[in-house]
Amino acid sequence: MSFTHKEIPGVIALFDVDGTLTPARKEISDKMKNTLAALRKKIVIGFVGGSDLIKQKEQIGEDVLKMFDFCFSENGLTAYKLEQQLASQSFIGYMGEDRYNKLANFILGYLAKLDLPKKRGTFIEFRNGMINVSPIGRNCSHAERDEFEAYDKIHNVRQNMVAALKKEFPDYGLIYSIGGQISFDVMPAGWDKTYCLRHIKGEGFTKIHFFGDKTFEGGNDFEIYTHPDVTGHAVQAPEDTMRILNELFQV
Numbered sequence: 001m002s003f004t005h006k007e008i009p010g011v012i013a014l015f016d017v018d019g020t021l022t023p024a025r026k027e028i029s030d031k032m033k034n035t036l037a038a039l040r041k042k043i044v045i046g047f048v049g050g051s052d053l054i055k056q057k058e059q060i061g062e063d064v065l066k067m068f069d070f071c072f073s074e075n076g077l078t079a080y081k082l083e084q085q086l087a088s089q090s091f092i093g094y095m096g097e098d099r100y101n102k103l104a105n106f107i108l109g110y111l112a113k114l115d116l117p118k119k120r121g122t123f124i125e126f127r128n129g130m131i132n133v134s135p136i137g138r139n140c141s142h143a144e145r146d147e148f149e150a151y152d153k154i155h156n157v158r159q160n161m162v163a164a165l166k167k168e169f170p171d172y173g174l175i176y177s178i179g180g181q182i183s184f185d186v187m188p189a190g191w192d193k194t195y196c197l198r199h200i201k202g203e204g205f206t207k208i209h210f211f212g213d214k215t216f217e218g219g220n221d222f223e224i225y226t227h228p229d230v231t232g233h234a235v236q237a238p239e240d241t242m243r244i245l246n247e248l249f250q251v
Helices: 030-042 053-060 091-095 097-113 142-155 157-168 193-203 238-249
Strands: 011-015 044-048 070-073 078-081 124-126 131-133 174-179 183-188 207-212 230-234
Touching: 011 070, 011 193, 030 044, 030 238, 044 193, 053 070, 070 193, 078 193, 091 097, 091 183, 097 124, 097 131, 097 157, 142 157, 157 174, 157 183, 193 207, 207 238
Parallel strands: 011 044, 011 207, 044 070, 207 230
Antiparallel strands: 070 078, 124 131, 131 183, 174 183
16 A cells, blocks of 8 residues: 555654653653644654564554554564564574573673662563663663663763673674663664664655654664654654644644
8 A cells, every 4th residue: 555645745754752752661642642643644654663562552552553654663673564564573583592692691791790779670671673781670660760861871881881792792793772761772783773764665755754862873763863865853852753743744
């Protein structure tokens, strides 16, 4: 099915989730939902998030696949077009068990020596297309997330850990992407958010907009934000996203 019924054909807007469509790890507002519904009548819309679809359903809603034309979980390694799943890739298939074990053992050893004010649980989250590493642990509360984010800004915990991994595994062909408040993603080179562009290549889009809040170098929106085929919009919060969408598309 093509998208010629849109008011402005040939245009797609892609959105990061955390900090762009929703406050960090919190639920989408009704105002944002209404904005997206109005926008979808005019152009093609999609989200591209680093998390898996379960987390995106928690934040955007159980009907998330019905709200967007394209849904790109794990940077598009799990992808849907009009609710139909597209081909997917696997991190473990790329790495192999032996190399992955070495990587996981190093991460856990590094974290064991790391002195932080608080540690919780789930330090490595194994996803289909990547692993997500959290020094404090993903089981922390919202208040503890905020505390760690503030601590990390001063002590560069995640940045230092990424530097150690790059030094230890220079030949693994991996990239490291700091996103959200408490973690960073580890994935094969080229499997950042630009991966989702492969899924829309044959759709005839003449304009690709991207909205994200981690657009700085090392942030998980940087590669797609700076991609030559993409018009990038840096935002600080969902309110920024809605303001820019209103300026561009009067929604």
